[in-house]
Amino acid sequence: MTEIDATGLKCPMPVLRLQKALRALDSGARVTLLATDGMAAIDVPHFCAEQGHALLSQEVKQNTAANPQIGGSETLLIFEIEKA
Incomplete structure (x- = not known):
């Protein structure tokens, strides 16, 4: 399974990174x-619906040190997507 770390990136970069990764994968691949x-909580489900990809899960983790390079505690959004 491919993992995309878009922590610290602002809209629309998480969706653009997802789109780029999905282009390189075969149908049925999971990301x-x-x-x-x-905003990713809105943008990612919308992108998946528009493109026909399956949003398998969406999880929110509070007070997580999401990216050691950024530091501090942030809300981490975790999405599981299956390419159409």
Whole structure:
């Protein structure tokens, strides 16, 4: 499974990273996307619905040190997506 670390990136970068990764994968491949931008909670499900990909799960983890390079505690959004 491919993992995309989009922590610390602002809208629309998490979705653009997801889109780029999905292009390189075969149908049925699964991707995990990690993001800290709250807009991803809206953008990722919308992107999946528009493109026909399956959003298998969406999880929110509070007070997580999402990216050691950024530091501090942030909300971490975790998405599991299956390519159409």
